[in-house]
Amino acid sequence: MSHRFASANTAGPVWGLFLGALMTFVGMGLWFNTTLAVMPERQEQSLAVASMLVGLFLAVYAGREVCRQRR
Incomplete structure (x- = not known):
């Protein structure tokens, strides 16, 4: 969709790191x-x-996803 934010895809793994901690x-x-x-x-x-x-x-899984998305 044209109205999606680019940063919305990276918010999930960051919240996963927070929830995991x-x-x-x-x-x-x-x-x-x-x-x-x-x-x-x-x-x-x-x-x-x-x-x-x-x-x-x-x-660990959210950290892996954060590192994978930065490549």
Whole structure:
């Protein structure tokens, strides 16, 4: 379409980097909260690990897309 912005194609991977970093920090916060708790629960540890893995995967994939679009 003629009214599309050129920078709209690069906004997705940048938001992916931001969301990936946010998910990783949330997972780290959950992990530290679980390890410092008196009675740690398995579900909280699993949720922390899952959110860290999703955040890292998202950040790596978005970073790859940012580098690929700059070429």
